[in-house]
Amino acid sequence: MFAIRLARRSCATAFPRRYFFNFSRKVEPPPTSRALRPDDDDPELFHLHSQSPNRDIRMRGERIKKLASCPVCLNVEGTRRNVKHECPDCGWPTHCSGEHWEQDEEHAKYCTRLRQVNEDDHDLRSGREMHEYAMPGPIPYGEVVSLSNWDIFYYTRGFPSVDTDRAGRHLSKLLTYPMTIAGVLHEYSSLTTRNQRLTPEGLRSLNALRTSLHAPMGAPESHGPSPERPPVRLFLLGARAESSLPPHVWNQLSLMFPSATLSIYHIGPEVSLPKVSLPPEEQASSAPESSPTPSAASERKGETGAAADAMAITPAEKEALKSLRVWKPEIRELRMSKYTRNEVSVWGVPSYMNPINDQLQIGALRSPYQDIHEKFGPFDPYTDVFFAFQPGFGFPSQHTPGITQIASPSEWGNVIPLILETKCALFVTGFSPEDVERDVRSLEGVPGVAGEFDWILTPGENPFKSERWEVAEFDPRLMVRTNWGIWGIRGKRRELQEVA
Template sequence: MMALPAELAARSTLSRVCARCSVTLRKQYITPNGFLKAFQQQRRSLHGRDAPNSTIARPPAPRAIQSSATKRFSSAFAQNTFASGSQQSASSESKRILAPDDLFHSFTHSPIPEIRRRAAYIRQHASCPHHDHQPHGSAPPRGVDFECPDCGIPVYCSAEHWAGDYEKHLEICDTLRQINEDDHDLRSGRFFPEFEYAGPQMEEALVNMTNWDTFLYTRQFEAINDDRSMRQATRLLTYPITIGSVIHELSPYSIKSGGRLTTEGLKSFSALRYTLHPRKTGGGQDIKGLRVEAPPVRLFILGARAESSLPRDVWTQLAHLFPRSRIHLIFIGPESMANRDDEFPLPPRTASNPYGAIVEDRVWPTMKISTIVDYYHTIHKTGYFYPYDPYFDCFVMFHPGLGHPASSHEWEETLPCLLETKAPIIVTGYTQEDMERDIQWVNKKASGEFDVLLEPGENKFRSLRWDLNDMDPQDVSAGNWGVWAFRGKRYEATRKDSA
């Protein structure tokens, strides 16, 4: 029997208390975009922790769990949290580095050392985009060395070339300035209310997934009143909510005209939704009330990189969307533990754990996370995850670069394995060009062997925050800008009556 939301909250609180006995520590680390650092600092301040002593088994606690059951089990914890939160608010101004009206700074002369290092990296690796330095131009390639005074980012080799390309640069100058201010805001030392996520809610309160505004409102998030905070919040939430928006029964994608969902897509996602939204069985908490539960839904996230290191509160939002089903997130990819080596060592490969999977089984009472540092096709060929079932399995690839020249060769062996499972495959892209390049590659490698489930288009839950490519400042993109889905073709069996 699936526990009620109040019981889930109580169990989660108890599991966090029990996990405090753990002696396994993992060190704090800084991600390139600074999101995780800001998130962890805020969590430690809110919960009165001065050292990064979170464990694998105990992720940060969702703040918005307000059920009576939780209060009974964690009244002392809540009092400590309130007291430490008050102290943190009182001292926030003394720790603040940048004021709200002082977020624009030159990257090279930024008061934030990390941003100054980023400026040096851009100068070292980015090339001037002026036509004189192009393959058929009159001058050899040169690195960028001049910062635009309007956006504060190194973009051209000299002021002359910046002025000569000024009309072209104006197309992205405002976006680059926004990126500049958002990066400084993330490291300003302010309190981030947008990183405080909503907890479980009663099932009768339906979620509206029309857009970010309606979703956050119906999921009872704290009100986000300015665009910058909304951009910071969606930069992390885009990963679980993109998945949820496609597989949820209240998905904004439909088979209606312009809804982008195909007939084959309705078949595949209806199977998943049957498991993710189970009927109430009438079971109870005694022996007579025991009921058979469905196996957990497995979400295979392939080519995992930054998404595997997101705060677990972020991924827990996916469990809150499906409160009566169990979910197993499986991050797979050679970079799924990149920059996380200092947190904890990889477990040895043994007979019981042949791929050295890191298992986090106390993320939430109905959610488990596994991370495997290997290529999916290597695991698939051994039958480790066999059998696959369209009612319980789904694959997700965030910005996989299927058609990118630098990474397409890594997907050559994986694509046939994915098509063989007949399970839905959700793919996102940074830009429309990136997404179309992936689609062309799949068409080239598996023409006639797959069905489109969700027609390509802009993701309703893309990140509202723009990102900068440090190797090319002219290249700006948004996390999960576009989304589409496909599946290995199913051939209907027909019988021929013997005459």
């Protein structure tokens, strides 16, 4: 009987009912999207930006409408109109009107990725328990971690099973900064001379660093710092998003080197700081404003009014949108632990230092690097290494028109020569193949840089890039991946010749 019922149910769903008086009515096919949906599409996570339950996403939609231009107006009519129409397939504001959205056949190339980002953002803010963010502890004795790619790393490192592509994208975005560093410096790095990514000079530089990061050959990798090896200093130049990562995320980098002591310094004018280290004017502005409790709001307006109030944009946000020209993400304020120290008196700039454990300490200095370079000296290629995540060397200077940022003295022009003088390794990432090529080409013809460095890592794809697409708010068609590529240089070694 159960089999008969199941067969009847399947027949009923496979063949829709047709009534006698509807025999001449044309059955309309269901509406189909012009673009393919993502493989892991979840309709419950899809929302138009203007109808999103999350305020941050609604505000992003408003910013896009202020910054982005309709591609049909630009390419066909030669005019500039802001986008207003939200694509029903991806949920992003993409065109000035529904007519232009229907005319734009190119949008199908971007629609699938935009819908994927839309659903990923709503999944992150859905309130579900993020099981993929459960971080493993110390590496058990005798186990080896492979750094070939994300999947093999997750498996050999002991992460909980990453069952979906969406979970993998979330986790890779969180870990791309620390694991990019580990993927270069670790002795089991996938970047080797065999695959022609590492040069002979690069092998010498990394062997020097690895003597400080790993136990000597044949000795066990004991957990805890060793008095025989000095701390390894990691300087992250122009730090932005990476400076706001939680300490336990950076601790994953420390666990990859159980015998080393790491000191991580985030340096740049946009680093995140705890409130105790902020300048006085920022401390006053960062004080949270008093707001009525949800219960009080619901008593005044009822459930319907409270829901509408939650969807509304505040007057302050509307005012900020009116004067919007080029939007920059807000610099986050870090949570302070009881061990956080205010280092303003030590460095002379807004700064802090937070000892995480006996193997890791994290600090940040809000200052251009050239202003504090001398305070970090002397430098040692065996213990010091520099990283610049997506620095934009090849982009036009914001302060000196007509030149690139790496040639501008107010940006990177005075920084790179100082690093090359130390003879320490400098590794640079880019968010796309074009960005990597642009930064590499910008090295040519710059005084103090061109001809003053040796290649240690050839430009190419980073195995620990973020798997998630990031969308530009001034043009949603522009999508990149954090730390897509990586390359490295070091100050040129000049052989001295004896004079007879």
